[in-house]
Amino acid sequence: MAGAFGYERGAHYRASIACAERLLLPAVRHADDDTLIIADVYRCREQMVRTTNRRPLHLADVLKRALDRGGP
Numbered sequence: 001m002a003g004a005f006g007y008e009r010g011a012h013y014r015a016s017i018a019c020a021e022r023l024l025l026p027a028v029r030h031a032d033d034d035t036l037i038i039a040d041v042y043r044c045r046e047q048m049v050r051t052t053n054r055r056p057l058h059l060a061d062v063l064k065r066a067l068d069r070g071g072p
Contacts, residue, residue, distance in 0.1 A: 017051065028052045038062060 017025075028037055029052045039045045039056035048056050 016047070020047070020051070025051050028054050028056075036062065 025048070028048055031037065031054070037048070037054055037056040038059055039048060040059050045056045045058070048054060
């Protein structure tokens, strides 16, 4: 995903989504429900939510979850 470049609707958004549709978004859509999907950039996470109905996590959230569960 292209961050701020592809977040706003219009030509940049369409280009960003077209690139992501080649591999990334289909992989996210077909991933098992328990597969952890990480996207550190807010706009990329929001685009994934809009296009896949999956909610990726920020790496900091993943680390916090691991620490809360007693992970290393």
